[in-house]
Amino acid sequence: MDVLVQGFRHALRLLAGGDPDVLGILWLSLEVSATATLIALVLGIPLGAALALTRFPGRVLLVSAVNTGMGLPPVVVGLFVTVLLWRSGPFGDLEVLYTPAAIVVAQAVIAAPIVTGITLAAVQQVPEKFRLQLVALGASRRQMVWVVLGEARLPMLAAVMAGFGGVISEIGASMMVGGNIRGQTRTLTTAMVLETSKGNFDIAIALALLLLALVFLVNWALTTIQQRRAL
């Protein structure tokens, strides 16, 4: 119990003092996960909308694959991204393994199915007759999809929350493709693992508090938007 209280005290001191190491880690995590979420949105929203609005053979199989992807274990993603980016691998020439870019790639792979799946569900709950009404008012296919996405905007904010929340807290992939290099690829979660294993509970607790605060703030902001529009 003493360790915990001590840890909290030290953690607050570290945060209040603006420890450059801790702030660097925080900034990197935020940057990497935000970029990965953005990429996931760019890929996942059109894909989810397309899957919701079209019918083709094999669609159910693809939707099942997306749903499976929503629960993709990060270590599995880490493994395959590592293999692909390995010096002798197909993308080895890019030399991005053990850089923040590699973490962005891995996290985008984790978040994209989440965004796709939630977009798919959100667009599908817009009634088909509403879509017919838009077409009957002269909407082209693209205009129709745009309005339908607008209708689904509230549930789709959940896609942003789930995507970002998933990747900022993820550890396996970041560790494997980033390598937890101090000052370069050390994120909140990988740093936490390291400090805990070294017995530096105070630093680990400080990082944990930061992570929780960060996830909370992002969700709070998005929930505020969502709930205000829902009224």
Place this chain on the structure above:
Amino acid sequence: MTPLLALHGVRLRYPPGFTLEVEALAVRPAEVLAVIGPNGSGKSTLLRVLGLLERPEAGEVRVGGRAVDAREALAERRRMATVFQEPWLADTTVVGNVTLGLGFRGIHGEVAARRAARWLERFGVAALAGRRARTLSGGEAQRVALARALVLEPGVLLLDEPFAGLDQPSRTALIADLAAVLREDRVATVLVTHDRGEAQALADRVAVLIAGRVRQLDDTARVFQTPVSEEVARFVGVETIVSGRVLSRAGGVTRVEIGGRTLEVAAAADPGARVRLAIRPEDVTLTLPPEQGGGSSARNVLRGAIARITVTDAGARVVVDCGFPLVATVTPRSLGDLGLVEGMTIAAVFKASAPHLLPGLAPHTP
């Protein structure tokens, strides 16, 4: 006169396994054409085909006499507008909804807002312009939906049961307002409805669709007064359909024997022929029998006992046993004034012009 929009040889299966088959159906400029028929008769499917929202398996949709192919569908669709039973408003403001279709056509900003305001005004909902669509009542929402369609100044307005979801007062008020707009602007309109009253209130012509086929297409009054078959007659509100034998024809009056009574009918038929007569309930009036002070100059006065009285919102439906069941509708006032009760003897009166001879029975069949 080239029709604005027409179906030719259209065939299309629709759930749950019926087939819509329309040889020819044309919408004329400035007319209101009602397509009426029971549930499941294919009315909505027909409207979707007309609106280029569903492609028929065979046949074509013609605009201005020319068949529309798939590439032109969007452009042609933008000359029409459809309003469905549910308003399907987007989750934005009322004005945002009314300008939606204008936006699809590249009309934005001040111009769009002005046009939207004018149409909200015409449907009496200008005050709601800034409201969010989801806060509207059913009647308000449908007014917004109509404004959203008419703001597009469509060549043809397509309406699929637009009043069916409304309560009676909202519905009556909206039908009156829409009738005024259609009269003033002379917008060619196709109205799909299962409600005869709506067709009578709004339509110049009526097409009766039963089981996927147009059974009759004619001026509204003619469809209601002279249905071409028993099926159509039943659907347009004829309640009494009876068989009889023509006794004689003289001086423009045909005498028909039905159930032991002799009726005088204006319609022509050959003596000896078997005929089917259709009589609308509102054409039959009930009076006290002559010896009780009743009287009428009409040709047909049939005494009979009241078999059943069913009270409706417009009065009552009374079945009189005159040797055959004759159905009359009476107002709430006459129900009270005459003191109508089941079992009492009454005189059912109708003019010689009231019965309509249904075609279809070959003459002289026994």
